[in-house]
Each structure stands twice: as C-alpha cells, then as structure tokens.
Amino acid sequence: MVGRRAGRSRGGLRDGGGQKGGLQDTFEAEVVAEIEALVGPGAADGLDFEAIETAARRQALQVAARAVERRLNADTSDYPGPRLPCPGCGKPARYAGRPSKTFTTVLGAMKLSRAYYHCDSCKGGSTRMVGLSAAMVSFAESSDLMDKLASVPVNAKQVERTAEALGREIARDEQTVADPESPSAPTMYLGMDGTGVPIRASELKGRQGKQADGSAKTREVKLVTVWTAEGRDKEGIPTRDPGSVSYSAAIETAATCDTDKELSPFAQRVGREARRRGFDQADRRAVLGDGALWIWNLTAELFPGATQIVDLYHAKEHLSEVAKAIYGVGSDLAGPWARQRQDDLDEGKLRSVVAALRAHAEGNEQARKCMGYVIRNRCIIATRSIGCLSRRPASKSSSSSLRTRSSSSTVSTYFGRFRCAVPWGASRTGWDRTILP
Helix, strand or coil: CECCCCCCCCCCCCCCCCCCHHHHHHHHHHHHHHHHHHCCCCCCCCCCHHHHHHHHHHHHHHHHHHHHHHHHHHCCCCCCCCEEECCCCCCEEEECCCCEEEEEECCEEEEEECCEEECHHHHHHHHHHHHHHHHHCCHHHHHHHHHHHHCCCCCHHHHHHHHHHHHHHHHHHHHHCCCCCCCCCCEEEEEEEEEEEECCHHHCCCCCCCCCCCCCCEEEEEEEEEECCCEECCCCCEECCCCCCEEEEECCCCCCCCCCCCCCHHHHHHHHHHHHHCHHHCCEEEEEECCCHHHHHHHHHHCCCCEEEECHHHHHHHHHHHHHHHHCCCCCCHHHHHHHHHHHHHCCCHHHHHHHHHHHHCCCHHHHHHHHHHHHCHHHHCCCCCCCCCCCCCCCCHHHHHHHHCCCCCCCCCCCCCCCCCCCCCCHHHHHHHHCC
16 A cells, blocks of 8 residues: 655645745755856857747756755655554555655656555455456456445556556466466367457557558467367267366467577467466367468477367358458358358368369459468368367357457457367368369
C-alpha cells in the first residue's frame, strides 16, 4: 500500500517552521542569478526583446520548479514510523523507502518522492485478485470490481502496475522453471499456431506490415497448447479432458537459420511446455497445425516421432476462401460449392477436392494455391485417427480463438474436435498416385 500522511501545517510550505519569506527570498535570489547569467554584459547583443522575455520566463519557471521540488521533498512529515496500518486489511504495513516519480506541472517537470508502505499480508490475496480481474477486464473495470466485490480500494493505475509486474514474474518463471511431469494420458496432443494482435502504433515504428503503405498494425502472437482427450461424450466421441488444457503464448519468432546454435525463442517455449506436461514422454503424440511449413519444420526438429495432423477447420477455411474468390462474396453459388468440397473432405475424398480445385486453378490464383496446399499436406490431412480425432466437423482452433479473445488482457485458446480425412488403413502410396497431378 502507498500513502502520504497529511502532516504539514495549514499555513503552507515553511522552512523548518519559519515564515514563508524564506522560500520567497531563496526563489528571488535564484531567479536573479539565472537572469544575470542570461542577459549579462553582451548577452543581449544578438537577441530581440521577445526572445529575451521568452528565455527569461523559461528560466524562471525552471527555477520555480526546482525550488518547489526541493521544498516538497524536504518535507518528510508523511513518515510516521516504520509501520503504518494498511488501509486495505488493517494489518501493519512496513516502510519500504521513498521512491520518486516525475510529474509534469505548469512549472515544468518535478521529481517528487513520498513514503511508501508495503503490506505483506495483502500481497497474496489482493495481488491474486487484482491479477485475475485485470486478466479478464480493463484496468478501470478491475479497479471497480475490487472495490465493489472485495471492498479493497485499488486505483486503475495500481491495477495496471500490479498486472504488469505479475506478467514479468510469470514470464521469468516460464523461462526458468520447467519441472517435468509424467504423461497424464497414453495419447497427448500439442497444437501450435500464430495470429496477429493489435499493437500500439508507438511499438510498430519501422516494422513492415500488410497495410497499403507497407506499415503494420499488428504483431504475431505464437501459441503452443497441450491437452488430452481420453473422455467420451454420450455418442462415444472423444472430448478434451476437463482441466487438461495448458497453453503458453508470446510475441516471439519461430525462425532460425541452419547455422544457428540455439533454437528459436518460440521453439524453446514449445520444448519447455512439452517437458512440463510430459508430452515428449507420452506413448502416442500428435501435433496439430494449420498446415504452415514452419509448424511442421519445428515439429520435425522437436518431436520427430510425433504424428502430424492438419486440422480440418483450417482446411475447410481455405476452401471457403476459394469459393468466394471463384464466385464472389455473397454469391449464391459460393456456399454450395464450398459445402460440397468440405463434405468431400469429411468423407476422405481428397481426389474429388483436388479435381474441383484443378478445374479453377488455371484462372484463379486462390484455387491454385489451395490445390497446392491440399496436395502438400495430403499425407497429414489423410492420416489415421489416433484417439481423440473424431469423424465430426472440427471446432474453431487456436487461431480463431486468439482473434476473438485477443482484445482482453488474457489469451484464451483451445483446439476443437479434429478429424482425419481417411480411415486407419488407408495407403499413403495409393493416395500419392491418385492425388498428385
């Protein structure tokens, strides 16, 4: 808790109990000295009167700011002793020094200090409450919730400082603590994705982006999530196990050069999360992604024995975009075409999907790229089911969830029910012969 004790007299600022004349005399002497230096002999030769006035006013304000700053900082009446009752819980708060903060005033910048008291009793409960509320709503709303629900007055700025301090502590902990767990299920799943989140313009200066002028409005957050799916719903479909989902996300790169001695920052994050959850020790491991090459390259490097699977949500999303590109947004033909291709994907009819795309590939760039996407990922779209993968339409994946939740202070994500496009015994060699152009 931070507080300034109201201890000075009503008569204004005084110099050791003396009259206000002490401050006035000191101030006048300093102003005179500054003006003498500014417009002394020969100093005004090259200046006009307006310039002299402006310079003198600026110097006088700076002197005034320094004088007020000294006087306020010299007043230590806000220090009643080493302990002070905490306004939040009533328990003793210990004196923790006199931190300084710069304020902008009409006189100019002033660096002021005040007595700071820290309550160890409040740190656990109130800090946890502030952190949780700040992760869900804005700092101002969090401040209001703390007052209304917990009767603990915490202003919005203090909420912001607490949340950011917790974030830095969590980030350090994530990088330094990776106590390995045993696998929580025979089959474990790991997903990776990335998506753009809005960033302040001041943090995007000099960055290349996708805007028409080459500027950027977002930066990419990369995320790794691990979960299990041993449970079944009433229809016998595997479902994510409650409490099994963990995730770790950051704005960091997954790119490395072949000559780099260390893995990329995001690759290291994925490795740490996999070790924590015991994913690397599981009997069966599946890595799910949207088909991006960086995901499969990272998977091959970190988990060479894992099964790679393209989730159908992303595959279907590509087909929907192709339909719009072929027939136009809002066309009555786009919807039926996309649904037919998605049904083919559900039934494992990759040859039909490729044939439909090839019919438009010559005249449509989007169709040509999508056909390449399906062919390139044919072996991992058309892969065997290894437990949690269901024969149902996929739910939204981490990319979609990140887009819808990135406006809050917390990132919430999950991978949905994923499907494979061909049954267990399908031959990859046969698919290669029939799908490739």
